[in-house]
Amino acid sequence: MSRKDITSGNWAVAEAMRQINPDVVAAYPITPSTDIPMKFSEFVADGLVDTNLVTVESEHSAISACLAAAVSGARVMTASSANGVALMHEIFPIAASYRAPIVFGLVNRSLGAPINIHCDHSDSMAERDSGWIHIYCEDGQEVYDTMIMAVRIAEHKDVLLPVFVCQDGFITSHCFEPVEFMDDEEVRSFIGERDPLFPLLDIDNPVAYGSLALTDYYFEIKRQQVEAMKHVERVYREVAGEFAKKTGRDYPVVDTYKTDDADHIMVIMSSAAGAAKDTVDRLREKGHKVGCLRIRLFRPFPAKAVVDALKGAKSIAVLDRAASLGAPAPLFTEIKGALYDAGIHIPANTYVYGLGGRDFFPHNAEEAFMDLINNNMSPEERYLGLRE
Amino acid sequence: MSEVIEVRWHGRGGQGAKTGSAILAEVLFEAGKHTQSFPEYGAERQGAPMKAFNRVSDRPIRNRSGVLSPDIVVLIDPTLIEAVKPTEGGKETTVYIINSPESPANVKKKLGLKDSVKLMTVDATRITLEEFGQNRPNTPMLGALAHFFKDVPVDAFIDHFTHKMGAKLPEKVLKANQNAIRRGYEEVQQG
Numbered sequence: 001m002s003r004k005d006i007t008s009g010n011w012a013v014a015e016a017m018r019q020i021n022p023d024v025v026a027a028y029p030i031t032p033s034t035d036i037p038m039k040f041s042e043f044v045a046d047g048l049v050d051t052n053l054v055t056v057e058s059e060h061s062a063i064s065a066c067l068a069a070a071v072s073g074a075r076v077m078t079a080s081s082a083n084g085v086a087l088m089h090e091i092f093p094i095a096a097s098y099r100a101p102i103v104f105g106l107v108n109r110s111l112g113a114p115i116n117i118h119c120d121h122s123d124s125m126a127e128r129d130s131g132w133i134h135i136y137c138e139d140g141q142e143v144y145d146t147m148i149m150a151v152r153i154a155e156h157k158d159v160l161l162p163v164f165v166c167q168d169g170f171i172t173s174h175c176f177e178p179v180e181f182m183d184d185e186e187v188r189s190f191i192g193e194r195d196p197l198f199p200l201l202d203i204d205n206p207v208a209y210g211s212l213a214l215t216d217y218y219f220e221i222k223r224q225q226v227e228a229m230k231h232v233e234r235v236y237r238e239v240a241g242e243f244a245k246k247t248g249r250d251y252p253v254v255d256t257y258k259t260d261d262a263d264h265i266m267v268i269m270s271s272a273a274g275a276a277k278d279t280v281d282r283l284r285e286k287g288h289k290v291g292c293l294r295i296r297l298f299r300p301f302p303a304k305a306v307v308d309a310l311k312g313a314k315s316i317a318v319l320d321r322a323a324s325l326g327a328p329a330p331l332f333t334e335i336k337g338a339l340y341d342a343g344i345h346i347p348a349n350t351y352v353y354g355l356g357g358r359d360f361f362p363h364n365a366e367e368a369f370m371d372l373i374n375n376n377m378s379p380e381e382r383y384l385g386l387r388e
Numbered sequence: 389m390s391e392v393i394e395v396r397w398h399g400r401g402g403q404g405a406k407t408g409s410a411i412l413a414e415v416l417f418e419a420g421k422h423t424q425s426f427p428e429y430g431a432e433r434q435g436a437p438m439k440a441f442n443r444v445s446d447r448p449i450r451n452r453s454g455v456l457s458p459d460i461v462v463l464i465d466p467t468l469i470e471a472v473k474p475t476e477g478g479k480e481t482t483v484y485i486i487n488s489p490e491s492p493a494n495v496k497k498k499l500g501l502k503d504s505v506k507l508m509t510v511d512a513t514r515i516t517l518e519e520f521g522q523n524r525p526n527t528p529m530l531g532a533l534a535h536f537f538k539d540v541p542v543d544a545f546i547d548h549f550t551h552k553m554g555a556k557l558p559e560k561v562l563k564a565n566q567n568a569i570r571r572g573y574e575e576v577q578q579g
Contacts, residue, residue, distance in 0.1 A: 006414050006423070032429075117429065139452075171452050175426040176410050178417055274450035361453045 002247070004180045009140045009172035010035035012179050013079060013105040013165070016147035018043045019187040022103075023074035023194075026054035026065035030084035031117045032169035033107035037079060059084040063091040063102075070100035070162075071209050073199030075151070078102065081169060082109035085123040089130070095162045096131025096225060098209055101154030101194075102162040103147065104132075108270070108321075109169040110356045118357020119169040121269070121322040125330045131225050133163040133232055134299040136269045138255070140179045143167045145249055148182070151191045152239045158231040160197065168271040170357065182247065190246065229300045236297060253302040255294040256309045258284065262291030264372035265310055267335055268319045269295050272353070272360045276319075279365040283373075290369050295331065303338035310339065315347045315377060317368040319384070321354045329381065347377045353384035360385060392449060395442035396458040398474055400465050402434040404526035408464065409440035411530060415548045416442075419540040422449050437472050444537075458482060460536055464512065464525045475499050485532050485576075487512040487525045492579020508532055510576045512568075519571070520564035527565050531572025542573040 007015065013036045017025065025044075027037035044053045054065045059080055070076040080088060085106060095102055110120040124134060133153065137143045143165065150163040167173055182190075198207045213221060236253060244250040257277050259265055268276050273294040283290045293309045295302075310316055320329035327333070332350040339346060351368050354360045364384040371377070395412065399405025406427040413425035427440040441455045457477040463486045468474065474484065484507040486495050492507045501507065510532045512525035527549075534542035546566050554562060 006410075006417050006425075168452075170426075170429055174429070175424055175452065176413050177424045177449070178422065271452045274452045278451050359454045361456065362451060 012144035014039035024069035033081040059087040063088040073196035075194040079105035092130035099160035106164040116356040125322040253297040257292040259291035263289045263314045307342040315372045393444040394455040395460040397440040408526035527568040528572025531569040
């Protein structure tokens with residue numbers, strides 16, 4: 001029997017971790033993801049999990065320990081945010097290249113400076129070329145469900161890649177709301193046991209990790225990672241389909257809200273989609289045909305699903321919670337690229353919002369929608385909720 | 389009842405506004421509502437003014453923005469009447485629940501509110517000092533809030549507290565909290 005309870009995004013991650021019962025967790029707590037290792041360490045202390053919890057002296061060591069454990073054949077999880085994520089950066093591409101299926105609860109927080117503990121996507125967007133799978137969640141339920149699905153996706157032998165499960169710092173991580181939890185047994189049967197390929201500790205079949213490949217093989221190894229990423233969407237759909245059958249909760253790679261007949265579509269990620277969808281409803285009551293497209297899977301980028309959702313629109317607004325200083329914002333770039341490849345030219349506005357936790361209100365979403373409705377279009381980057 | 393009820397709590401760090409908001413969400417969730425509870429994080433210091441929020445609805449809640457225009461304002465520290473702006477974003481219909489020994493008419497005057505505004509006062513500080521010798525004003529405020537959510541009886545708040553904290557608290561402390569919630573409900577001055 002599943003149970004529904006009031007919980008936070010962070011606790012939802014910790015509870016998923018308890019049920020997954022990973023072999024190894026190595027973590028170094030940082031705001032706003034601190035609750036994850038804190039709560040999980042209680043589970044360890046109470047003997048509710050069999051996990052070897054490695055308490056290290058930095059995020060760099062945390063992810064290094066995770067990597068070593070993962071290539072040894074263990075099921076491994078961790079969590080971090082912002083500058084903690086940035087300190088781990090050196091190890092991220094190595095984990096992807098070693099095909100280490102680490103599942104990572106990433107609680108989005110802005111990168112300093114100035115020092116800021118609140119949400120934006122600058123930390124994870126800086127890792128978009130690290131070779132990890134990126135999934136962005138809208139609420140606590142989705143965070144919990146995605147942690148469980150991520151284990152299966154990461155460990156699938158056609159994939160074998162690490163996964164970031166992203167949620168918005170404080171907005172989602174510290175919001176208490178109802179979340180439906182699966183049974184422990186149900187979770188365990190859904191994820192199964194890890195069956196590692198080429199584990200370091202299989203002494204009968206010795207393998208080497210960390211070897212040198214210069215001009216002779218490096219390129220081919222990167223090409224194999226490209227290939228692994230190409231399998232992700234298929235595996236994602238299989239796992240999400242199975243999960244939907246079990247729980248009734250369906251998570252397509254992109255979440256389309258009233259986009260089918262929409263003239264104007266807002267493209268957005270994570271928690272701000274809630275305010276966007278409420279605004280869609282309000283503007284529809286006034287007769288405006290608007291819709292919202294939320295990008296859930298960001299790496300690999302689901303270009304086909306995005307094009308399918310947007311191709312009928314007259315104009316679009318792309319909202320980024322991260323800036324790419326000196327170039328168009330990250331999500332906007334992806335959306336434009338996907339439409340270009342499909343030979344579709346739809347006028348598109350680009351908006352940056354919510355940096356450093358600046359709140360995103362329905363009236364901010366309405367402002368962007370009204371630009372589309374009034375045909376106030378231009379290629380310059382615009383800002384929502386900014387004082388200028 | 390409008391579609392989503394929004395609640396803003398004002399308190400000082402350490403007084404339990406965040407916990408009060410969390411308990412309100414749990415009680416209303418158990419009564420079948422959809423709820424959110426979230427604090428505003430700034431400098432987390434004991435005694436510093438802070439805010440916490442709730443959303444309550446019969447339907448799933450999607451909006452996760454801060455609350456700009458609350459339906460209910462809960463003020464759990466009387467000194468905040470002057471120190472912060474409890475009426476900010478208030479509507480004609482906003483209900484105020486204030487920890488104060490004063491009459492609703494007096495508090496309305498201090499806040500610059502019209503007579504027609506609904507405002508309740510409850511001397512939550514005195515109640516908790518009498519019940520358990522500490523100024524922990526959030527429990528009586530929860531009792532007072534039961535006047536607003538008419539389909540959720542005050543006993544639901546007491547039962548929730550008993551069920552949630554019963555195992556953790558000594559019998560005496562548990563009883564004191566139960567009394568504090570009930571007295572918050574009963575001793576409210578309506579205005």
